[in-house]
Amino acid sequence: SQTIHQWPATLVQPVGSPLSLECTVEGTSNPNLYWYRQAAGRGLQLLFYSVGIGQISSEVPQNLSASRPQDRQFILSSKKLLLSDSGFYLCACIRSGGYTFGSGTRLTVV
Amino acid sequence: DQQVKQNSPSLSVQEGRISILNCDYTNSMFDYFLWYKKYPAEGPTFLISISSIKDKNEDGRFTVFLNKSAKHLSLHIVPSQPGDSAVYFCAANLIQGAQKLVFGQGTRLTINP
Numbered sequence: 001s002q003t004i005h006q007w008p009a010t011l012v013q014p015v016g017s018p019l020s021l022e023c024t025v026e027g028t029s030n031p032n033l034y035w036y037r038q039a040a041g042r043g044l045q046l047l048f049y050s051v052g053i054g055q056i057s058s059e060v061p062q063n064l065s066a067s068r069p070q071d072r073q074f075i076l077s078s079k080k081l082l083l084s085d086s087g088f089y090l091c092a093c094i095r096s097g098g099y100t101f102g103s104g105t106r107l108t109v110v
Numbered sequence: 111d112q113q114v115k116q117n118s119p120s121l122s123v124q125e126g127r128i129s130i131l132n133c134d135y136t137n138s139m140f141d142y143f144l145w146y147k148k149y150p151a152e153g154p155t156f157l158i159s160i161s162s163i164k165d166k167n168e169d170g171r172f173t174v175f176l177n178k179s180a181k182h183l184s185l186h187i188v189p190s191q192p193g194d195s196a197v198y199f200c201a202a203n204l205i206q207g208a209q210k211l212v213f214g215q216g217t218r219l220t221i222n223p
């Protein structure tokens with residue numbers, strides 16, 4: 001079954017600084033990959049998904065971008081963080097075994 | 111446009127009693143539904159799912175009911191235990207171009223001893 005590694009677990013960044021969150025998947029190939037965000041008191045909102053290398057779809061307009069440079073690597077980035085980017089970011093994948101989630105990154109923008 | 115809604119942000123239940131968490135959806139194209147349990151600073155943990163062609167699925171203390179005509183599903187936990195205290199998310203699977211999981215806002219369940 002697939003395993004997702006996500007890091008870092010927590011991150012505190014100043015407003016205007018760049019961001020790079022990485023997610024890697026083990027135990028499967030050619031998965032669909034997803035970035036979700038849970039803002040304070042909110043549900044899990046789908047930000048981006050990818051069905052293959054270099055293929056990124058954005059669900060909501062925002063200050064973030066995503067990239068998939070390798071089959072099992074999914075990166076969430078920002079050039080300049082906003083306070084509203086604070087939240088809990090989850091990477092997920094789906095392959096034959098259903099959906100699997102990473103352990104998440106708590107991002108606080110100060 | 112919130113396609114999956116959990117209208118109760120919180121629920122408090124006595125230990126040993128039944129917990130009922132509710133979820134409504136608007137998109138008829140969802141092909142199966144899932145319930146996840148989530149603790150702070152952790153990823154969601156899968157609990158139970160149900161196909162859109164079924165109306166009930168049971169797994170131990172957890173039962174999910176689906177009412178397609180009402181576009182409503184519910185999760186029953188019986189008996190409720192203190193370890194069940196967490197945030198519960200309803201999610202729906204959609205294949206529209208690509209496969210996606212759409213989540214509700216979550217319900218915080220507290221089990222009181």
